Structures are given as structure tokens and as C-alpha cells.
């Protein structure tokens with residue numbers, strides 16, 4: 148799991164470039180990385196999933212948790228560049244509507 | 250195992266493009282393909298190994314057999330475009346001198 | 352079990368691939384298991400979607416063993432048996448879980464967004480047959496999952512059709 | 517066994533990969549075994565040469581089981597156990613061969629070009645430790661092969677050094 152972060156303080160956007168397979172083994176590092184960077188209010192958190200070839204229910208559970216936490220801090224979570232197989236897991240579980248996917 | 254053959258009747262050269270892994274399972278098809286095409290005399294048989302990523306003692310044994318048969322028919326066997334790991338097997342068994350490698 | 356699936360499993364062709372794995376019950380093992388699955392089916396040239404589906408269902412099943420049955424105690428281990436032909440992919444997970452009652456696995460309500468409870472739902476959606484066989488005495492569980500790779504009647508091409516229920 | 521190798525095997529780190537395979541004794545299985553080996557060591561980022569070496573030695577060993585011990589009877593099966601850490605790759609082949617006497621395996625004369633007889637020579641040249649353990653009573657054979665992947669003392673980089681004899 149490799150996570151790079153780009154911060155735009157003017158626009159209040161943090162972009163996380165995630166590289167790895169999001170199973171139960173790897174969700175923890177992504178979760179804590181983002182949790183540690185949540186600002187008090189009004190930021191947008193973008194997860195770039197271009198390099199994520201695998202995601203399962205452990206990954207989805209972590210994303211649901213993050214979205215709730217971010218919303219609690221008046222922030223927004225955006226998930227972009229989903230690969231086909233990863234997008235399919237969102238669709239299968241009907242979570243494609245819950246998340247803002249791009 | 251995929252084998253394509255190009256024949257140059259003027260120069261009396263047959264080039265075999267081998268694609269696959271040369272273990273005991275696959276040597277038979279290559280062996281019979283070449284044996285079936287051996288001409289009575291004076292031809293050169295070139296094995297292009299560019300697409301062979303794996304070769305072991307079963308492959309070497311088959312090549313030794315072919316070289317002996319071809320020589321018996323006054324022909325020549327040339328083995329070209331060997332990949333590093335495949336070339337290493339020839340070196341390890343000191344067969345790099347026995348064969349004409351290119 | 353659907354009669355067609357039963358037949359596919361019982362009449363495996365002689366060139367079917369059989370393999371058993373004995374692995375440590377630790378989350379690190381999951382990526383290894385996915386790579387081994389890919390190794391087992393590589394020669395079948397499955398579509399990326401189908402390959403991902405069988406990796407996904409198998410990972411969900413093994414995650415549950417590690418998480419629920421073994422509570423992340425990685426001194427525990429479990430077995431995986433993979434059997435595959437061009438027509439069918441069968442994966443079985445063998446593990447210990449004395450108290451486990453498969454009928455008690457809750458069915459998620461997808462309108463209620465929660466952080467968990469989707470693993471078994473995903474497995475059942477992907478696989479054509481899912482069966483937990485428990486042995487009360489030994490506490491041994493055998494989870495059998497079957498995915499049809501290609502319906503034999505379909506002439507050419509990779510089929511991802513589902514069996515009619 | 518070299519003391520260093522013994523130590524590496526006995527003191528495997530907790531994140532070592534353990535897996536057992538049960539496969540059919542047929543030539544088709546060999547490519548599968550190579551892919552599974554690659555799957556087991558992928559996270560170690562071995563050099564192409566080193567990866568090929570362990571595939572090669574393992575294939576030679578399994579070819580001998582299929583060819584000599586089982587005489588191409590693919591109703592027979594054998595077991596493979598792969599254990600690997602960053603430092604060491606251990607592969608063991610378990611099979612039946614009641615009459616087998618390891619000491620009788622001939623050493624090839626490389627100056628005399630023949631069509632066979634190089635398999636065990638290749639195995640012994642590649643692996644850092646090779647041992648056939650036979651059980652006369654059951655006819656069970658265990659072939660243990662060990663390859664050092666990285667000498668712990670070497671600081672950076674992938675080492676392909678051989679142990680001093």
C-alpha cells in the first residue's frame with residue numbers, strides 16, 4: 148500500500164493517490180492516513196483510485212466509515228478514477244449511489 | 250506451445266518461431282514438428298527462441314536429439330534469440346559449446 | 352445444488368486442475384491467495400471481470416475465516432482447495448469454528464448504509480453455488496463455492512451468463 | 517546441512533509464507549507449479565535469474581517424479597510444500613517411489629553429450645541444499661531443496677551469492 152497526498156490549501160482539497168489492493172490487510176493504513184489528515188471543517192478529500200486494482204467489502208466498509216467521519220466534519224469525500232472491477236463492487240452492493248464517484 | 254515455420258527453399262533454410270515453455274509437457278510437439286520437416290540433405294534449421302521464456306533439461310534433451318538427427322541428414326541446427334534465463338541453462342550444462350547459438 | 356452444477360463438478364474432465372493450499376490465517380495471506388488463484392486459471396484466459404469475481408469471492412470467504420472464526424489469531428491456519436476446468440471454478444475453504452451457525456448470518460439491508468455485513472452478500476451474488484457444511488462434533492467447517500465459467504451449450508467466446516435459478 | 521541453512525530454516529520469521537499443494541502427477545501440472553511459485557515469491561521482488569532458477573530446480577524435481585517414479589501414470593499425485601521468507605526459499609516434494617535409492621542417481625559426464633541425465637545435475641547446481649529422504653517401509657520420498665535468496669549480512673540489494681562450502 149502506497150499513499151501519496153497532494154494538498155491545495157487555497158481550494159481546500161486534499162488528493163490521495165492510493166496504490167495497492169484494498170483488502171482487510173491494507174485498509175488500515177489508508178484509513179489512518181486519511182483520518183489523521185481530516186481538517187476541522189469544509190475540506191474536500193479526493194481518493195484517486197487509478198492504481199487500485201482490487202477492492203472488497205473490507206475496503207467498502209472503510210470508505211463508508213471515512214465518508215461518515217468526513218461528513219461529520221462538514222467535509223466532502225470524492226472517489227475518482229475507479230477501475231472497472233473496483234467500480235463493479237460498488238455497483239454490486241448498491242453503494243455507487245451513496246458515494247460521489249467520478 | 251505455438252510453432253510457426255518459414256521456409257526459404259532457395260537458401261535451404263527453415264526457421265521455426267517457437268512460442269511457449271519448453272518443459273517435458275511441451276517438448277514433444279516441437280520435436281515432432283521439426284522431425285516431420287527434416288529434408289534428406291543439406292538444409293539449415295533455425296530455432297528462433299525469442300518467445301521461449303523457459304527451458305529445462307527436457308528441452309535440452311530434445312535439442313540434443315534434434316541436433317544429432319539433423320547432423321545425420323547433413324543438415325545444420327542453429328538456435329537464435331535466446332533469452333537470458335534460457336541461455337543460462339545451456340551454460341550451466343556446458344551445452345553452449347555443443348550447439349551453434351546466436 | 353442445481354443439477355447442472357452438480358454434474359459439472361462430478362464429471363470434471365481429466366485435464367482439470369486440482370490443488371490444495373494450507374495457509375496461515377493472517378491478512379497478509381489474502382494477496383497470496385489471489386495470486387495463486389490467478390496462477391490456477393491463467394491458462395483459461397478468463398475475462399478480467401470473471402477473474403476478479405472469483406478472487407473477490409474467495410478473499411471475502413477467507414477474510415471471514417481470519418476475522419470471525421479466528422479473530423485475527425494468526426497462529427491458526429486453514430485449507431483451501433481449488434478445482435477448475437474450462438467450465439467451472441470450485442473453491443473450498445476448510446477451517447475450524449465450533450460455534451458457527453451458517454443460518455445465523457444476517458442478510459444485509461442495502462438501503463441502510465453500514466460499515467460491514469457485505470462479505471457474504473458479495474459471495475452469494477458472485478458465486479453460482481455457496482454452501483457452508485458444518486460438523487458440530489469437530490467444529491470443522493467446509494465452505495464450498497462454485498462459479499460457472501462457461502456454459503457448455505454456448506458456442507464460442509467467453510460467457511459470463513448466469514445459470515437460470 | 518550447512519549450519520547457516522539449518523538456522524535459516526529453523527528460525528523463519530513470522531511473516532514467512534507457507535503453502536502446501538496437492539497436484540496430479542501429469543506434465544500439464546508443471547506450468548501451474550511454476551506460476552504458483554511465482555505467486556508465492558512475487559512480493560520478494562527477486563531478480564529474473566533467481567526466480568527462473570527456483571522454477572527450474574522445482575520443475576526438474578517434479579519432472580523426475582512424473583517420469584521416473586510414476587512413469588507418466590497421471591492417476592498418481594504428489595505434494596509440494598513451499599516455505600519462503602526474504603532470506604530463503606524451501607521447496608519439498610513428497611511422493612511415492614518404493615524402489616528408489618538416491619545414491620544410485622548417476623553423475624553425468626558433461627563431456628559426453630547425451631539426451632538425458634541432466635535434471636538432478638541442474639538441481640544440485642542451482643540449489644544450496646538438496647536432500648532425498650526415503651522411507652523404505654512406506655516407499656514415501658521427501659525431496660528437500662533449499663535456495664538462499666539473500667545473505668543476511670549483505671546490506672543493500674539483491675544478492676545471488678552462493679554460500680561458501
Ligand SMILES: Nc1ncnc2c1ncn2[C@@H]1O[C@H](COP(=O)(O)OP(=O)(O)O)[C@@H](O)[C@H]1O
Nearest residue numbers: 415416419420448451456467468469470471472
Ligand atoms: N466464517 C465465519 N465464521 C463465523 N461467523 C461468520 C463467518 N462468516 C460470516 N460470519 C458472520 O456473518 C456476519 C456477516 O459476515 P459478512 O457478510 O462477511 O460481513 P462482515 O464480516 O463485515 O460482518 C459476520 O458479522 C459474522 O457474524
Ligand SMILES: Nc1ncnc2c1ncn2[C@@H]1O[C@H](COP(=O)(O)OP(=O)(O)O)[C@@H](O)[C@H]1O
Nearest residue numbers: 580581584585613616621632633634635636637
Ligand atoms: N524421483 C526419482 N525417482 C526415481 N528415479 C529417479 C528420480 N530422479 C532421478 N532418478 C534417476 O536418476 C536418473 C537421472 O535423473 P535426471 O538427472 O533427472 O536425468 P533424466 O531424468 O534425464 O534421466 C534418472 O534416469 C533416474 O534413473
